[in-house]
Amino acid sequence: MAELTYRDAVAAAIAQEMRRDETVVFLGEDVAWAGGVFKTTVGLLDEFGEKRVRDTPISEQAIIGAAMGAAMTGLRPIAEIMFSDFFAVCWDLIANQIPKTRYMTSGQVIMPLVIRTANGGGVRFGAQHSQSIENWAMMIPGLKVVAPSTPADVKGLLAASIRDDDPVIFFEQKSLYADKGEVPDGEYVEELGKAKVLREGTDATIIALAAMVPRAMKAAERLQAEDGISASVVDVRCLVPLDTQTIFAEIRKTGRAFTVEENPRLCGWGAEISSLAMEECFWDLDLPLIRITTPHIPLPSADALEDEALPSVERIYNTVREGLD
Amino acid sequence: MAELTYRDAVAAAIAQEMRRDETVVFLGEDVAWAGGVFKTTVGLLDEFGEKRVRDTPISEQAIIGAAMGAAMTGLRPIAEIMFSDFFAVCWDLIANQIPKTRYMTSGQVIMPLVIRTANGGGVRFGAQHSQSIENWAMMIPGLKVVAPSTPADVKGLLAASIRDDDPVIFFEQKSLYADKGEVPDGEYVEELGKAKVLREGTDATIIALAAMVPRAMKAAERLQAEDGISASVVDVRCLVPLDTQTIFAEIRKTGRAFTVEENPRLCGWGAEISSLAMEECFWDLDLPLIRITTPHIPLPSADALEDEALPSVERIYNTVREGLD
Amino acid sequence: MARKPKAPAKSKAAAKAPANSGSRLNDDIGEDKRLKMFQLQLEVRHLETRAHDLFLQNLVKGTSHLAVGQEAIASGFATAMRSDDYTFCTYRGHAHTMVRGASMTAVLGELMGRECGLLNGKGGSMHLTSVEHGAMGSYAIIGAHLPIAAGAAWKSQYLGTGQVSVCFFGDGTTNIGAFHEAINMAAVWKLPVVFVCENNLYMEYTPIGDVTAVEHPAADRASAYGLPSIIVDGNDADAVYRVARDAIEMAREGGGPSLIEAKTYRHFGHSRADPAKYRPEGELEEWMKKDPIPMYRQRLLDFGIGENVVSSIEEMVMKAVDDATEAAKASPEPGSEYLFKDVWADGGASWRN
Amino acid sequence: MARKPKAPAKSKAAAKAPANSGSRLNDDIGEDKRLKMFQLQLEVRHLETRAHDLFLQNLVKGTSHLAVGQEAIASGFATAMRSDDYTFCTYRGHAHTMVRGASMTAVLGELMGRECGLLNGKGGSMHLTSVEHGAMGSYAIIGAHLPIAAGAAWKSQYLGTGQVSVCFFGDGTTNIGAFHEAINMAAVWKLPVVFVCENNLYMEYTPIGDVTAVEHPAADRASAYGLPSIIVDGNDADAVYRVARDAIEMAREGGGPSLIEAKTYRHFGHSRADPAKYRPEGELEEWMKKDPIPMYRQRLLDFGIGENVVSSIEEMVMKAVDDATEAAKASPEPGSEYLFKDVWADGGASWRN
Numbered sequence A, B: 001m002a003e004l005t006y007r008d009a010v011a012a013a014i015a016q017e018m019r020r021d022e023t024v025v026f027l028g029e030d031v032a033w034a035g036g037v038f039k040t041t042v043g044l045l046d047e048f049g050e051k052r053v054r055d056t057p058i059s060e061q062a063i064i065g066a067a068m069g070a071a072m073t074g075l076r077p078i079a080e081i082m083f084s085d086f087f088a089v090c091w092d093l094i095a096n097q098i099p100k101t102r103y104m105t106s107g108q109v110i111m112p113l114v115i116r117t118a119n120g121g122g123v124r125f126g127a128q129h130s131q132s133i134e135n136w137a138m139m140i141p142g143l144k145v146v147a148p149s150t151p152a153d154v155k156g157l158l159a160a161s162i163r164d165d166d167p168v169i170f171f172e173q174k175s176l177y178a179d180k181g182e183v184p185d186g187e188y189v190e191e192l193g194k195a196k197v198l199r200e201g202t203d204a205t206i207i208a209l210a211a212m213v214p215r216a217m218k219a220a221e222r223l224q225a226e227d228g229i230s231a232s233v234v235d236v237r238c239l240v241p242l243d244t245q246t247i248f249a250e251i252r253k254t255g256r257a258f259t260v261e262e263n264p265r266l267c268g269w270g271a272e273i274s275s276l277a278m279e280e281c282f283w284d285l286d287l288p289l290i291r292i293t294t295p296h297i298p299l300p301s302a303d304a305l306e307d308e309a310l311p312s313v314e315r316i317y318n319t320v321r322e323g324l325d
Numbered sequence C, D: 001m002a003r004k005p006k007a008p009a010k011s012k013a014a015a016k017a018p019a020n021s022g023s024r025l026n027d028d029i030g031e032d033k034r035l036k037m038f039q040l041q042l043e044v045r046h047l048e049t050r051a052h053d054l055f056l057q058n059l060v061k062g063t064s065h066l067a068v069g070q071e072a073i074a075s076g077f078a079t080a081m082r083s084d085d086y087t088f089c090t091y092r093g094h095a096h097t098m099v100r101g102a103s104m105t106a107v108l109g110e111l112m113g114r115e116c117g118l119l120n121g122k123g124g125s126m127h128l129t130s131v132e133h134g135a136m137g138s139y140a141i142i143g144a145h146l147p148i149a150a151g152a153a154w155k156s157q158y159l160g161t162g163q164v165s166v167c168f169f170g171d172g173t174t175n176i177g178a179f180h181e182a183i184n185m186a187a188v189w190k191l192p193v194v195f196v197c198e199n200n201l202y203m204e205y206t207p208i209g210d211v212t213a214v215e216h217p218a219a220d221r222a223s224a225y226g227l228p229s230i231i232v233d234g235n236d237a238d239a240v241y242r243v244a245r246d247a248i249e250m251a252r253e254g255g256g257p258s259l260i261e262a263k264t265y266r267h268f269g270h271s272r273a274d275p276a277k278y279r280p281e282g283e284l285e286e287w288m289k290k291d292p293i294p295m296y297r298q299r300l301l302d303f304g305i306g307e308n309v310v311s312s313i314e315e316m317v318m319k320a321v322d323d324a325t326e327a328a329k330a331s332p333e334p335g336s337e338y339l340f341k342d343v344w345a346d347g348g349a350s351w352r353n
């Protein structure tokens, strides 16, 4: 085990997969010579050369189109979209072309590609560089959606995403880039579609994703310490495929569930989990499932305002405590 | 009252508003000389001239950008995006620019514009011309979202959308274009943000939108006729602002609720309503709210397959009947 | 209207034609390729016309976009392509898919939503694809396939397979952003891709000149990507073939992309719903005089090919279209088992466990 | 480095200069405008440098993109614009917002996330906007504001207000789709909009030449929209002013859009996080010799303006920046009441009843 940052785990996973499979290629803006604007891909150009690690123009449609065309014809491209907000400038490729082509052609092609992107807020970048858009991807049939919360998961799930024969949207939460954690040495690959129970509890179940996971953990510790409330915490990790088994099992154990979403409220992934829990766990629920989300507003940039908008440890703690009252 | 098609009600509303307000202008592909590919805007060029009714290149970003720039500086543009699927090629303007600019500038601008589009399936156009994407718009803070089910609502709600000082995404369900209905003569304006109870019932509440509304009505009639089940039907009409008061009141009356969505399941508007009902009507629910949706797949084009994918009268009828068992 | 082949202007390969060819047929194109191009053009013409008839009989559902009048482009390019080259085209793609080798039955079956369809009825008229023939898809949202074609070319470049991607699109498509992004990146990366604008004068119902800042929507933009301006008579299969051959050869040899504008005209409206009333009087008639098929037929005769050879091809094609029609009509609708198939690579559609 | 004003090549307005001007200051630009441009350039330089210092003190949060080195462009254009003309710019927009009249306190306050900020801290460094001064916004996603600027120009054209939109963007932006769509439509509609590419040689950290198929990313594309190719020395405020004046005048008179490429260089890295190590050795030094501000200062002296006039402007600007810094520091953080304000035109944020 080595300690790596969330940021460094990205390059580690890509390097691991590029070493074992020559068809893995990587493209994006400022990813090669500069090592990425978040320094997530430092060293890849040196190791794999300009043929496999390519800088592109500011042409997101060309980037994603290139990834799609290459994937359909035999490569396994990884494309970086610098900020997830920029999915909006290549959304046709992501939402209309990549996920539908296999189905529309009755299975004539596979589409093994990964789109990596820096997602989420908390770094004072304002409303157009801070969105948490996992739900944009989740709502599109044909996309797999991954959002890790730890360096180990970055490595294991990114490797799994690269090996997957379907298109995977891989959200790196930018507020986590500096986080450190133990990452298994050597070849390390996790499985897509498995949630993880990070903390077992008996009174409440907190379901979180990405940057909301460490916050949920802190809130759970505080609930235990200050109120004797025992909360389990589930890290969803993959929105598609969704591990409803693990999530439902944890909901059923406590009968009191909370989701913590960084996205603005309407049609967030928590809504989907809530509606699924409604349909399939209704009789096991002692209380309604409560959603904790960023309010349905664009994200402001000033520290004070941004901190107030995003779900905080404090807000999670208070909501669970009051919810159980 | 005159009988108009859903299609003709579009031009009627635009003409009504262009007559009373010179700042209303209209642009899109093939909308002027050709009267729109769905013939929704026939006659507008003749009445209002080329200065106000403008054909554009196939440049959706330029179309929506033009609407935004004009709206910020004093006009009230209506832009047509031919098929809602094409929102994906101008999604940055729709999701990142138009809805956030007022908030980001702390209220320095208003953004009075309408984006009209033909939405939904049922006409064998395949996966890239048939999507129901109301949830794409609903999930973006700062957009109002309207989706009428009748010719009268098309006229009244489109007029209201044009008069509204906020950006409104106006979904015309293309499978309804040929539908006829009574439309009030003379100036007619409805209010945004009001759901409509189309049918009062005591046993179940069916909540539907756009093309799913007539199907829900037929299913309700069949439930009454064949099973003596009395179902109320709520036409949501506006997703933002959402008339939770009316919706919740109807849910509470029966304690058994069903949503009918044309969109693929994950993160559809029904999920949001389900999660809201969970949080706010939990103790009034006798049964879990059940969602009826298109399965989470791209839409196939062959008649037989498309019909099977979209929620049908049959499926709504069966789901409600079995749900109440 | 040119009845005789023009001198192959600026065509490298022209120099390769036998120095003292006895017959004009022994030029840089030759008899076999000419007969092939004639047959392909006829196949497209009759298949498209049949699709139109079937629509009138309500057997073709949804929409469909016919390439009648534009046959020379698909046929000229297909004849110049290597069998493992890639075609990317638009909703107006029946022609481009079939000329690469997809069966007529599968094409008509798809338009009719039958199980025998190329896509088992799941894609429809606008998405014809036949990967086994290198027809990598018909794309229905304007512009998307230009960067995708560049991506396939990137694959070929990376693996050194020598395959070339050929990407067809309309005049209206030159005004969308993806056009600009794809061609710039293809030029910078020197990708083996040939971009072909089929300029049929109209976007949907709007004349291209009304919405475009330059006269030649593709050719006048080539210099923005450091590429030469190339215009070809899109109704002359020989001319198309020569331009195609040269561009493909250059791409295959590492010379990078080309942008070609082929001038043509569609005889029908934009799609099945369109009676094309917006066309100025006489325009269609003028273009009917330049109909690629009678022109090419006459050229074959002028070159000394027997009327019997020509008409036997015509009969064969008609019969093939008739047979395909019957076969497609006989095919059942796809069963529900297709509905939840092939969202994912594992063959299924499940988004949860 | 030009120490003296070049002859205003191809400048219509040059002809309007008094025939026998005693002093060179009485040319088509004149003393007042030159002093204004000098002052504006200084204001930008010192405000940006201050922003950099405040970032080092951790008082500026998030990101920020400085225009140090590029001051002549913002200043030359602002001086040529009418007060009701519109500016649209990018995240690198402090300069463009301030030269239109926004207060330094409001700019610095916004960077520091204070209530006194132009946007009350809600937008941040990348979104400076001052509608009352015609600064219609800084846009942070590449390309978006080109069509938006065209839209504002459409408004001016429709209502006949004579207002012109000026839209600034970088070299890297010329490769994104929105660039292509906006300029084509503006040209077809003959909109009163001036598109200005500030070519500072780099997109973010990648040299523009590595990712662009032509040498001059904007100028070499002008012909794709039927527009003339215009290149100007972006470090010479006088040259910029002249080109700006002519393009704006033409737009105002109904002559349609222009596309101008201004060659320049940014002295700092792309954004606060960037030490700009990717620049070849000596490149910065070469460009420092062409620093627009010392060059312009010398020109004023050469033209006979007194050293005392020049240095009093310098002192005034420094004091203004110091005062603004203090005022911004003294401003509180925005209170929670701002959080749920102004999503909608009614002032609120409610999405339900």
Ligand SMILES: Cc1ncc(C[n+]2csc(CCOP(=O)(O)OP(=O)(O)O)c2C)c(N)n1
Pocket (backbone or CB within 6 Å): B029, B058, B060, B082, B086, B089, C092, C140, C141, C142, C143, C169, C170, C171, C172, C173, C174, C198, C200, C202, C203, C204, C270
């Ligand atoms: C992004 C997008 N906008 C609009 C359309 C609707 N549309 C379909 S075909 C077409 C015209 C295309 O014209 P052109 O590129 O000249 O091709 P042609 O149909 O003439 O072959 C339009 C506007 C679309 N499919 N995608």
Ligand SMILES: Cc1ncc(C[n+]2csc(CCOP(=O)(O)OP(=O)(O)O)c2C)c(N)n1
Pocket (backbone or CB within 6 Å): A029, A058, A060, A082, A086, A089, D092, D140, D141, D142, D143, D169, D170, D171, D172, D173, D174, D200, D202, D203, D204, D270
């Ligand atoms: C669509 C999009 N892609 C990428 C980015 C990230 N990005 C911000 S600035 C920039 C470079 C822009 O270069 P240029 O247009 O030359 O402007 P400059 O920063 O040099 O002024 C990039 C790639 C973005 N903001 N938007």
Ligand SMILES: [Mg+2]
Pocket (backbone or CB within 6 Å): C170, C171, C172, C198, C199, C200, C201, C202, C203, C204
């Ligand atoms: Mg065309």
Ligand SMILES: [Mg+2]
Pocket (backbone or CB within 6 Å): D170, D171, D172, D198, D199, D200, D201, D202, D203, D204
């Ligand atoms: Mg630059």
